[in-house]
Amino acid sequence: MPRRRFFLLLLGLCGLAFAWTTFRRARADALVVYCAHDAVFAEKILRDFERATGVPVAVRFDTEATKSLGLVELLLRETATPRCDVFWNNEWLGTRRLADANLLLPYRGPGHARIPAEWKDAAARWTGFAARLRVWIVNTRALPAFNDAALERALAAPNLTRVALAKPLFGTTFTHYTALWDRWGPERTRAWHRDWRARGVTEAAGGNAAVKTLVASGVCDLGLTDTDDFFEAQDDGAPVAMLPVRLADGATIVIPNTVAILRSTRRLAAAQRLVDFLLSAETELALAKSGSRQIPLGPVADANALPPEVQTLRGELTRAYPLAQQPDAVAEACLTWLKAESGLAQARR
Amino acid sequence: MPTAPLPIPSLWPTAGRALLVALVSLGAARCIIQARLLEANGGRRQVAWICLLAPFFAPALLVGYAFAPLAQMLVRAPTAQTALYAWLLWTRLLPVAVIALLLAPSALTPQGEHCAHLLPHRAAQKRIVAWRLRWRAAGPAPFVALASVFLLAFGEFELASLVGVKTWTVAIFNAQAGGLAPGAALRLAAAPALLQAAALGSVLGLLALQSKSNERRPILHQAEKPSGKKSARLSAWLLLGASAIIGAALPVALLAFGAWRGLARLTEHPALAQEIATSAGFAALAACCAGWLAAAFWQRRARCRWCGFVLAAPAMGGTLLLALGVLTLFQATLTLGQLYDSPLPLLLALTWMLLPPALLFTALRQATRPAEALHVAQLAGSPPALFWQLEGRTRAGVVFALFCLAYFDLTCSSLLAPTGLPPVFVRLYNLAHYGHSAVLSAMLLLAYLAPGCVGLLGAFVCQHVALLRSDR
Numbered sequence: 001m002p003r004r005r006f007f008l009l010l011l012g013l014c015g016l017a018f019a020w021t022t023f024r025r026a027r028a029d030a031l032v033v034y035c036a037h038d039a040v041f042a043e044k045i046l047r048d049f050e051r052a053t054g055v056p057v058a059v060r061f062d063t064e065a066t067k068s069l070g071l072v073e074l075l076l077r078e079t080a081t082p083r084c085d086v087f088w089n090n091e092w093l094g095t096r097r098l099a100d101a102n103l104l105l106p107y108r109g110p111g112h113a114r115i116p117a118e119w120k121d122a123a124a125r126w127t128g129f130a131a132r133l134r135v136w137i138v139n140t141r142a143l144p145a146f147n148d149a150a151l152e153r154a155l156a157a158p159n160l161t162r163v164a165l166a167k168p169l170f171g172t173t174f175t176h177y178t179a180l181w182d183r184w185g186p187e188r189t190r191a192w193h194r195d196w197r198a199r200g201v202t203e204a205a206g207g208n209a210a211v212k213t214l215v216a217s218g219v220c221d222l223g224l225t226d227t228d229d230f231f232e233a234q235d236d237g238a239p240v241a242m243l244p245v246r247l248a249d250g251a252t253i254v255i256p257n258t259v260a261i262l263r264s265t266r267r268l269a270a271a272q273r274l275v276d277f278l279l280s281a282e283t284e285l286a287l288a289k290s291g292s293r294q295i296p297l298g299p300v301a302d303a304n305a306l307p308p309e310v311q312t313l314r315g316e317l318t319r320a321y322p323l324a325q326q327p328d329a330v331a332e333a334c335l336t337w338l339k340a341e342s343g344l345a346q347a348r349r
Numbered sequence: 350m351p352t353a354p355l356p357i358p359s360l361w362p363t364a365g366r367a368l369l370v371a372l373v374s375l376g377a378a379r380c381i382i383q384a385r386l387l388e389a390n391g392g393r394r395q396v397a398w399i400c401l402l403a404p405f406f407a408p409a410l411l412v413g414y415a416f417a418p419l420a421q422m423l424v425r426a427p428t429a430q431t432a433l434y435a436w437l438l439w440t441r442l443l444p445v446a447v448i449a450l451l452l453a454p455s456a457l458t459p460q461g462e463h464c465a466h467l468l469p470h471r472a473a474q475k476r477i478v479a480w481r482l483r484w485r486a487a488g489p490a491p492f493v494a495l496a497s498v499f500l501l502a503f504g505e506f507e508l509a510s511l512v513g514v515k516t517w518t519v520a521i522f523n524a525q526a527g528g529l530a531p532g533a534a535l536r537l538a539a540a541p542a543l544l545q546a547a548a549l550g551s552v553l554g555l556l557a558l559q560s561k562s563n564e565r566r567p568i569l570h571q572a573e574k575p576s577g578k579k580s581a582r583l584s585a586w587l588l589l590g591a592s593a594i595i596g597a598a599l600p601v602a603l604l605a606f607g608a609w610r611g612l613a614r615l616t617e618h619p620a621l622a623q624e625i626a627t628s629a630g631f632a633a634l635a636a637c638c639a640g641w642l643a644a645a646f647w648q649r650r651a652r653c654r655w656c657g658f659v660l661a662a663p664a665m666g667g668t669l670l671l672a673l674g675v676l677t678l679f680q681a682t683l684t685l686g687q688l689y690d691s692p693l694p695l696l697l698a699l700t701w702m703l704l705p706p707a708l709l710f711t712a713l714r715q716a717t718r719p720a721e722a723l724h725v726a727q728l729a730g731s732p733p734a735l736f737w738q739l740e741g742r743t744r745a746g747v748v749f750a751l752f753c754l755a756y757f758d759l760t761c762s763s764l765l766a767p768t769g770l771p772p773v774f775v776r777l778y779n780l781a782h783y784g785h786s787a788v789l790s791a792m793l794l795l796a797y798l799a800p801g802c803v804g805l806l807g808a809f810v811c812q813h814v815a816l817l818r819s820d821r
Contacts, residue, residue, distance in 0.1 A: 058769025070526040205513040213784045
């Protein structure tokens with residue numbers, strides 16, 4: 001009996017050692033990508049890259065509810081034990097925080113060159129691509145004739161329980177708040193936020209996707225979300241319509257994906273290949289044709305190849321709020337306030 | 350740096366809810382035990398045990414995904430949403446209350462307990478005597494059951510996050526995702542941890558006091574037939590049925606209904622098989638480690654058992670705190686930092702998470718072990734097939750139960766899984782936030798059924814190996 005146990009133990013240890021070595025070897029070759037873009041769409045692009053280049057990719061996705069912020073914080077926390085090579089963020093603010101923390105490596109490749117200057121970092125530490133728009137999603141059964149006047153009426157109601165938005169601490173809702181903070185100033189933004197809460201606005205715990213579901217299912221009449229979530233609801237046959245969110249001067253909020261190489265990368269050549277792949281016209285076209293209908297920021301050879309709704313949305317790029325020119329202090333102050341509002345102010349680092 | 354525990358949102362509502370769930374679970378558990386359904390002979394006993402345990406083994410993701418549309422409909426009625434969450438929590442924790450009541454030691458001998466139950470309680474004087482005897486017979490069991498359910502309900506995270514209910518665990522997870530370092534998140538959890546420590550300390554203290562006077566409650570013997578009044582038996586069956594239907598059958602049925610249309614599209618997700626294998630690998634290793642540790646603690650002296658309980662205690666505080674603790678250990682320590690992005694942190698957390706149930710299952714196994722039959726079989730030099738029948742399959746069952754618990758874990762996996770080795774439920778959790786779809790339902794169903802296939806295959810292999818060895 002003891003001999004049998006000894007052999008079983010030995011067998012187990014050998015198995016573990018084998019699994020460990022296989023894991024280490026696989027990881028040594030793979031390009032580690034942290035991706036905040038929706039897994040359902042990003043996975044296909046990354047597998048295409050693997051097939052095209054033969055470079056294996058190990059991806060870490062974030063949850064929908066804590067989109068992008070979770071990965072940005074993880075990257076900031078991992079500076080002592082870095083493991084990420086390329087960061088594909090689904091927004092821009094977090095990437096800029098990483099650039100400010102000097103964690104990003106400048107790279108001016110062919111992909112970077114094809115993206116217009118207003119969508120990329122002057123020092124080439126990050127580059128934007130494939131954007132989406134911040135929009136109002138509306139249930140057409142509840143609000144059949146939806147336009148700016150109807151929106152104004154709906155938002156003036158004393159009860160906003162049928163209006164939904166995601167937690168502003170995360171994702172593109174946070175970007176939206178920073179744009180308001182920049183345009184309105186802190187006082188008006190705070191007053192607006194508190195007024196909405198006082199009138200019972202519904203805060204969806206699951207991010208923009210949850211807002212989309214609430215409106216599509218008729219639980220809420222309208223909500224703030226992104227174009228990719230709206231198109232998902234539309235493709236599912238839900239009775240929904242959309243209206244771009246406009247700031248006081250008529251500017252729209254366009255939020256690009258961003259890609260950056262981490263300074264700590266040990267696979268620089270592979271990382272550069274992935275960045276060029278993501279910033280290529282082909283990838284932007286593929287993302288435009290995908291269910292998320294991302295808007296290409298760079299030139300596309302055949303604009304007619306784009307889906308009609310993307311062609312329409314592309315017109316909004318010229319009216320976009322200049323996110324890249326937003327002062328650093330805006331996002332920082334807004335985040336500090338939102339953390340305080342969420343009741344966790346005292347626990348800040 | 351703060352020195353005093355920080356105020357944390359939703360702490361007291363979570364505690365109140367957990368206490369309510371614990372009290373209701375205790376009442377329901379007493380009703381089920383008094384009807385003696387779990388001790389009856391034959392098929393009814395098995396059905397009762399299956400009904401009781403099924404919700405405990407239904408993954409939180411599955412239940413959350415199935416009930417998410419209903420929870421979303423209730424988003425503007427937070428009380429109703431919280432009631433739904435509390436009900437789901439009750440179905441999952443009822444088995445814990447029942448098992449704690451069954452296993453906690455009694456201060457009376459079995460004969461004394463029997464006398465206590467026989468005493469009439471109509472006359473006022475006799476009622477007091479009977480009540481005092483019953484109180485003594487019950488021993489610490491109700492407190493142990495209450496505290497155990499409270500602990501698990503209070504530290505619950507996965508279901509709350511999926512159903513959209515605000516709890517302190519969700520607040521800490523969000524704070525951590527929002528930039529709070531794991532160490533700071535743990536400091537933030539100081540107040541809830543103190544509450545948990547008090548509950549856990551009272552359980553361990555009561556058990557320690559009682560274990561001196563008696564070894565264990567000699568129940569789980571097979572009775573001829575269920576005893577008690579017919580109405581009591583009916584109530585017990587209703588409770589078990591409601592728990593099994595809401596906590597397991599309905600989520601599986603809803604999932605299966607939506608999944609059949611998505612089965613054909615599963616080929617578009619080739620990574621799913623790899624992720625299931627990853628989860629199964631981690632779960633199998635953790636189950637073996639935890640099972641081995643529990644057996645090692647249990648088979649030695651009483652002091653060793655207490656070491657086991659103390660070691661398992663941090664895991665009773667919930668998977669979120671455990672995962673954050675392990676994360677801090679590997680992120681903040683220079684030596685362990687080298688192993689940060691390896692499978693070791695997740696394996697450690699899963700093993701630790703499994704230690705309390707492993708000790709519980711080992712205790713259950715020991716309580717029901719046919720010692721005399723095994724001794725006779727050993728003396729008679731019986732074939733391995735008989736040992737498999739008498740003991741082996743129960744032991745395999747324990748390992749399989751632990752395997753399922755680790756396989757269905759979400760919290761530890763989402764915080765500690767190494768890059769490139771994503772466990773299947775982490776990915777499905779991310780996808781679940783996009784709402785219901787046929788493909789996702791099919792993926793969830795496949796991931797849910799996978800351990801069942803592994804279990805059936807394992808049982809088949811073990812049984813045939815035992816039979817083959819017997820033939821020789």
